Amino acid sequence: MKEQRHRILCAVCALALVLTAVLAPAAWAADGAGEVQDTAKSTLTTDDAAEMQQADAAVTALTGSDEYEQMSREGRLTAALAELDELTRKGLVRRDSIRTDEENGMVSFTYRCGVLGGILLTLPDELDEMTFDAGDNGLRAPRDIARYTPRTEMPLTDDVRQAAEARQYRENALPETIGRAAIYYAFDNTVNSSRFPYYSYMQGFWEGMGLRTTMNTRVTLSDLRRMNKYDLCILSAHGAYYTYSYGTFWKHTRTEPIILLTEASTLYKDIIYGFDLLAHRIIKLNGLYCVTADFFRNAYRSGQLSNTIIYSETCEFLGVTNSVDESMAEALLAGGARTVLGYVNNVYTVYSRSMLWDTVNHLAMGQTIGRALAHAKDTYGENDIIWYTEQGGRRPHAAAAYLVLYGDESARLNVPENFSLEERAEAAEDMLADVLESAA
Structure with a gap:
C-alpha cells in the first residue's frame, strides 16, 4: 500500500512538472509581446x-x-x-x-x-491649491506672538536673507541654537510662485528664534535619504493616492x-x-x-532618523476618509522618527500653511509637539472646513482634511530653560525688522 501511494505521488509530481513546462511559455506570451512577470x-x-x-x-x-x-x-x-x-x-x-x-x-x-x-x-497645482475670494489669503497671527506675523507682500531674496543672518551672527542675538530644521519644498520651482514667499518668511522667522532652518527647493530622492541630519523635517509637497x-x-x-x-x-x-x-x-x-x-522604510531600515520630528503637508499622506492609510507614518516611525504628523484627505493650502506656522512657532518657544499642535488647532480649527467657513467660504470641498499626530506627543526641541520665550520672540522680531529694512 505504501509503495502504491509513493507511485501515485511520483506520478502527480511528474504531471505538475510537465504542465509547468508546457504552460509557462504560454502564460509568458499571454501577458503581451516582450512583457515579463512582475518578479522576473x-x-x-x-x-x-x-x-x-x-x-x-x-x-x-x-x-x-x-x-x-x-x-x-x-x-x-x-x-x-x-x-x-x-x-x-x-x-x-x-x-x-x-x-x-x-x-x-x-x-x-x-x-x-x-x-x-x-x-x-x-x-499638481489643482490637487490642493484650493482658494476662494473671501478675505485675506495670508497667515493669521498666532495669538501668543501676534506682533510677529508674516506679511504676505514681503518676498525674501537669498541676498537679503543671507545679509540678515550674517548680521544676526555678528550681533550674537541668539546665544543658543535650539535645533536644526529642513523644509523640503517640492510644490513648484519657486518661479512666480504664490507659495514660496510664505516659506521664505517662515524660514527667516524660525532662524531668528534659534531654529537653524534650511530650505531645499530642488528636492531629490537622494535628499530624502538624508533627513536624519535634522531635528525637524517638513515635507512640503503635493501628495496623491496611487x-x-x-x-x-x-x-x-x-x-x-x-x-x-x-x-x-x-x-x-x-x-x-x-x-x-x-x-x-x-x-x-x-x-x-x-x-x-516603502521608500522611507528601506532608506531608514536601520533606524537612522533617531528622534526626528517629521511634519508632512502633503495631501492624502494618511489616505482618505473611509480608507485611512497609516503606511507612511508607520514607515517613518520604524525608521527611528520620534513623531510623525500628516493629513488625511486633500488639504486647503492656506490652512495647511497656517497650521505649520503656528505649530513650529510654539515648538520653537519650548512647547512639546503635542501642545504646539493643540494650540494650532485651537487657533485655526480642528480641520480645514472649519477654517474655510470661518473665512467666509461658501463652497467647501467634500471631505475635511485633519492633521494627525503619531508617536511621542512629548517630543520637543532643545529650548534652554534659562532663555525666556519673550527674549526668543524679541530676537526673532529684531532679525525680521532688519530683513524688512534691507528689503525696503
Missing part, C-alpha cells in the same frame, strides 16, 4: 532605462502642453488613454496594466520592464499614498534608482519621481 527582473538595464525614457518623453510632451492644461478632465483622460495605447503598440507599456482611477485623478500603468508609472488627470494593478495569473489592485517630487526622470537616474524603481519604492508620474512608504 531584479536589475534595470540600460535598454530598460532607454525604453522608459522614450515613453516618458511622450507622456511629458502630452502633460506639459498648453493644450492638456486647458482640457477638461474627460478630455485629459481621453488623451492619456490614447497616448498609452500608442505606447503599448510600440511595446513600451504593458497593455493589461493600464488602469483608470478617476476618483484619484490619474491613469496608472506599468512600463515594459516592470516599473510603475502614471499620468495625472488632475495637475492605484495600480499587479500579478501575472491573478490580477490584484493596490492603492497607497505617494509624495510627488519635482525631480525629473533621466536615463542615468533611472539606472541609479533601478532597484527602488523595480521594487515599487519609487513611481514615476508625468515623468517625475514620486516616493511610496
Whole structure:
C-alpha cells in the first residue's frame, strides 16, 4: 500500500512538472509581446532605462502642453488613454496594466520592464491649491506672538536673507541654537510662485528664534535619504493616492499614498534608482519621481532618523476618509522618527500653511509637539472646513482634511530653560525688522 501511494505521488509530481513546462511559455506570451512577470527582473538595464525614457518623453510632451492644461478632465483622460495605447503598440507599456482611477485623478500603468508609472488627470497645482475670494489669503497671527506675523507682500531674496543672518551672527542675538530644521519644498520651482514667499518668511522667522532652518527647493530622492541630519523635517509637497494593478495569473489592485517630487526622470537616474524603481519604492508620474512608504522604510531600515520630528503637508499622506492609510507614518516611525504628523484627505493650502506656522512657532518657544499642535488647532480649527467657513467660504470641498499626530506627543526641541520665550520672540522680531529694512 505504501509503495502504491509513493507511485501515485511520483506520478502527480511528474504531471505538475510537465504542465509547468508546457504552460509557462504560454502564460509568458499571454501577458503581451516582450512583457515579463512582475518578479522576473531584479536589475534595470540600460535598454530598460532607454525604453522608459522614450515613453516618458511622450507622456511629458502630452502633460506639459498648453493644450492638456486647458482640457477638461474627460478630455485629459481621453488623451492619456490614447497616448498609452500608442505606447503599448510600440511595446513600451504593458497593455493589461493600464488602469483608470478617476476618483484619484490619474491613469496608472506599468512600463515594459516592470516599473510603475502614471499620468495625472488632475495637475499638481489643482490637487490642493484650493482658494476662494473671501478675505485675506495670508497667515493669521498666532495669538501668543501676534506682533510677529508674516506679511504676505514681503518676498525674501537669498541676498537679503543671507545679509540678515550674517548680521544676526555678528550681533550674537541668539546665544543658543535650539535645533536644526529642513523644509523640503517640492510644490513648484519657486518661479512666480504664490507659495514660496510664505516659506521664505517662515524660514527667516524660525532662524531668528534659534531654529537653524534650511530650505531645499530642488528636492531629490537622494535628499530624502538624508533627513536624519535634522531635528525637524517638513515635507512640503503635493501628495496623491496611487492605484495600480499587479500579478501575472491573478490580477490584484493596490492603492497607497505617494509624495510627488519635482525631480525629473533621466536615463542615468533611472539606472541609479533601478532597484527602488523595480521594487515599487519609487513611481514615476508625468515623468517625475514620486516616493511610496516603502521608500522611507528601506532608506531608514536601520533606524537612522533617531528622534526626528517629521511634519508632512502633503495631501492624502494618511489616505482618505473611509480608507485611512497609516503606511507612511508607520514607515517613518520604524525608521527611528520620534513623531510623525500628516493629513488625511486633500488639504486647503492656506490652512495647511497656517497650521505649520503656528505649530513650529510654539515648538520653537519650548512647547512639546503635542501642545504646539493643540494650540494650532485651537487657533485655526480642528480641520480645514472649519477654517474655510470661518473665512467666509461658501463652497467647501467634500471631505475635511485633519492633521494627525503619531508617536511621542512629548517630543520637543532643545529650548534652554534659562532663555525666556519673550527674549526668543524679541530676537526673532529684531532679525525680521532688519530683513524688512534691507528689503525696503
